[in-house]
Amino acid sequence: MNKTLNITWLYPDLLNLHGDRGNIMAFERIGKKMGLDVNVNRVDTFSQPIDFENSDIIFMNAGELKSVKSVVENIKKYGNAIYDFIESGKPVIAIGTTGAVMIDKTIRSDGSVIEGLGVIHAEATERKAIYGDDLHFCLNEDKDFELMAVQIHLIDFTLKDKKDALGTLIYGKGNNDNDMTEGGKYKNAIFTNALGPVFVKNPWYTEKIINEALKAKGETPAEPVEESFYSLERNSFKAIHSFIKQKTE
Amino acid sequence: MKKMKFLLALWIGKALMLFCNLFAKGRGTNMPGANSNRIMPDFIGQFTGIDTDKVVFITGTNGKSTANNMVVHALKNAGKTVCSNLEGANMIGGIATALIRNSTLFGKVKTEYFSFEIDERSLEHIYKHIPASKICITNLQKDQVQRNGEPDYIVQKFRKVFNPNVTLFLNDGEPRAKSFEDLTEKVVYYGVSKTKYSFVKDKFYDVTMPCPKCNDKIVFDYYNVDNVGKFHCSGCGFSSEDKVDFYAENVEFSDHSSFDCNGFRFTVTNNEPFYIFNYALCIAVCNSFGISNKELQKGFLNFKNIGGRMETLKYKTKTLKYIRIKQENPETLQTALDYIAKDPNEKILMMGLEELKDFEPYYTNTFYAFDVDFESLKNYNIKKYICFSEAVAYDTANRMIYAGINPDDIAVLPNDSDEAILSELDKTDIDNVYLITWLKKYNELEKSTQQYNKGEN
Incomplete structure (x- = not known):
């Protein structure tokens, strides 16, 4: 009997900005390739309940900044459920601007403040100008583990402690203009600026997160996916790496 | 002094236009006006002879060029004189160029009507100088994210512009465009009823959009084109109108498609679903300028879109x-x-x-x-x-x-x-x-x- 992976896809219609439904498709595709039975459970509206008990990964894609407040308020309705989920080591992933859900607070350009869940200690400030570029970074936990993505930057994130970063920039803007950090991480709760969709472009990272989810539920890692399965993505990585090199030379 | 500066900017613009016509065809749609604006930042606000009741701005993510071309064609076909930026130069330089082209040496504009396609990011700035009485919003979709980030970025910019003096022409089937209805009582809705090309999205990975009013999920009963159709919000009840002011109904697609709108059967030469929205908008705008459906029909039969896709x-x-x-x-x-x-x-x-x-x-x-x-x-x-x-x-x-x-x-x-x-x-x-x-x-x-x-x- 196959192991099961239950993914809760929070608010697919509300957090639907940069083709990030592809991230969920990637988890389904890679999970199946790893020999798992993958169930994706959509939570479409605020009135629909979130089943924390039967989730192995909770996923929030990039959405408009105005949606952050409603998302935070709805998750908070469940009391400590999200915090307990994170403490158990299960992955919670927030993409792009939705990273504001995971941090302490975001200050909008009109001065208003959006409170976050405070899972990762950071603040964000809405930028005057939007910035879009490629994004290349390595994970802080493994400097040889590189990810390629793009980023559309509407808010600057500043981590209270740089050690809480998900990764270190190789090329791009990452969290802000200053400190070479990218994203944030607490246990397996992650926010990242990486779009692409990032889990389509970097399936090796998808595989890693799935194994973290299995570990958190007390199971052994799944069989590794053959490297040849990722040949398109590896070629894409190399092609974009060359493209970035041309920009920086 | 201000008048002298304006005339200097105008004459330089006219000279550049002449230069472009002779030596740099293709650059004459934006460059002359852009230079005049550089000399005088409020240049476009200095022209005389503009009756703002006869000015329409057409903006939105998709369809604004086609809709503008259609409105200009229909007005001209009805014998009206129109100043427009038909060449797609839709930022302030393009508007200024159109005004330079249609004005006397002293800055009096010679046309009666003004129909401008406006870049979404430029609307606020242009409206400051030319407060059009009519603004049309075709739709607000994901677009050019490197400049616009997210649709709400444009929504917020628009909200600063719209006020009770403006008549808004809103696409009834596009939630973001329709959400501006709260900002003025003068709203004209336009849309298209269900057609043979209407579709539903019911696959697992299909997604819609957040409600522009309450952020809950928008549900589309059906789509006429992507992200436009009959909709309602699952949270606050925000929805398409039951009765749309200019509604293209009984659409039949063929080489000469036809549809009913307010009791008149129109025959048109374009047969793509998104064109029907533009026709409905064109009828709404032109009727508000006093152009009859009979006159519009004549124009529709010889309409050819500029710069087709x-x-x-x-x-x-x-x-x-x-x-x-x-x-x-x-x-x-x-x-x-x-x-x-x-x-x-x-x-x-x-x-x-x-x-x-x-x-x-x-x-x-x-x-x-x-x-x-x-x-x-x-x-x-x-x-x-x-x-x-x-x-x-x-x-x-x-x-x-x-x-x-x-x-x-x-x-x-x-x-x-x-x-x-x-x-x-x-x-x-x-x-x-x-x-x-x-x-x-x-x-x-x-x-x-x-x-x-x-x-x-």
């Missing part, structure tokens, strides 16, 4: 049908794929979603392809897919693989040289070819195929 190239025995899309704009990519779907014959699809190089930093975004339904391509009798571009051909191919397309049918060309693309095309014996790429690449391919054809002859 479809071109055809010949290469050896092959016919390449180029469908232009806007960069980083999922709706126009979806419309292109929907167009291909209507051709039942076997075909090749060449897709060059290239790197974005409009301004720095150049980058490799292709994520908008995941907003588009590639899954249906499997049903379109496409025998081979050719994905080309220097850096993102693999990502394009991967989108197709995620859509369930057989990898054996996909050729990946990590190169966008014309020679490589045409030589890949030579490998197939199918002559029916569709091409989707940026306009720049199309222009290059057009030259290469023309050169080849000359050599053959």
Whole structure:
């Protein structure tokens, strides 16, 4: 009997900005390739309940900044459920601007403040100008583990402690203009600026997160996916790496 | 002093326009006005003879050029004089150029009506100088994310502009456009009823959008084009109107499509669903200017859109049908794929979603392809897919693989040289070819195929 992976896809219609439904498709595709039975459970509206008990990964894609407040308020309705989920080591992933859900607070350009869940200690400030570029970074936990993505930057994130970063920039803007950090991480709760969709472009990272989810539920890692399965993505990585090199030379 | 400065800016603009007409055709739609604006930042506000009751601004993500072309054509056909930026220069330089072209040496505009297509980001600035009494919003969609980030960025900009003095012409089937109804009591809704091309999205990975009023989920009962249709919010009840002021109904599609609007049967020459929205908007605007339906009908029969989205190239025995899309704009990519779907014959699809190089930093975004339904391509009798571009051909191919397309049918060309693309095309014996790429690449391919054809002859 196959192991099961239950993914809760929070608010697919509300957090639907940069083709990030592809991230969920990637988890389904890679999970199946790893020999798992993958169930994706959509939570479409605020009135629909979130089943924390039967989730192995909770996923929030990039959405408009105005949606952050409603998302935070709805998750908070469940009391400590999200915090307990994170403490158990299960992955919670927030993409792009939705990273504001995971941090302490975001200050909008009109001065208003959006409170976050405070899972990762950071603040964000809405930028005057939007910035879009490629994004290349390595994970802080493994400097040889590189990810390629793009980023559309509407808010600057500043981590209270740089050690809480998900990764270190190789090329791009990452969290802000200053400190070479990218994203944030607490246990397996992650926010990242990486779009692409990032889990389509970097399936090796998808595989890693799935194994973290299995570990958190007390199971052994799944069989590794053959490297040849990722040949398109590896070629894409190399092609974009060359493209970035041309920009920086 | 201010008048002197204006006249100086105007005369320089007119001189530059003359120069462009003689020596630099193609640059005359924006450059003269842009320079005049540089000399005097409130230049466009200094012209005389503009009755703001006869000024209409048409803005939105998609369809504004076509709608503007249509309105101008209809007004002119009814014998009115119109100042417009028909060439698509839709920022302040383009508006200024149009005013320079249509004014006397002393800055008095000679036309009675003004219809301008306005870039969404420029609306606030232009409205400050020319407070149009009528503003049309076609739709607000994901577009050019490197500049606009998210649709709400434009929504917030628009909210600063709209006020109770403005009459808003709003697309009833597009939630973001319709949400501006709260800002004035003078609202005119336009739309299209269900047609034979209307569709529903009910697959697992289909997604809609957040409600612009309460952020809960928008549900579409059906779509007429992507992200436009009959809708309601699952949270606050915000929805399409039960009665739309200018509603195209009983639409019949053919070479001469027809529809009813307020009791009048219109016959038109364009047969794509998105055109019907533009016709409904055009009727709404022109009726408000006192143009009768009978006069409009005459104009519709000889309307030809400027800068259409479809071109055809010949290469050896092959016919390449180029469908232009806007960069980083999922709706126009979806419309292109929907167009291909209507051709039942076997075909090749060449897709060059290239790197974005409009301004720095150049980058490799292709994520908008995941907003588009590639899954249906499997049903379109496409025998081979050719994905080309220097850096993102693999990502394009991967989108197709995620859509369930057989990898054996996909050729990946990590190169966008014309020679490589045409030589890949030579490998197939199918002559029916569709091409989707940026306009720049199309222009290059057009030259290469023309050169080849000359050599053959």
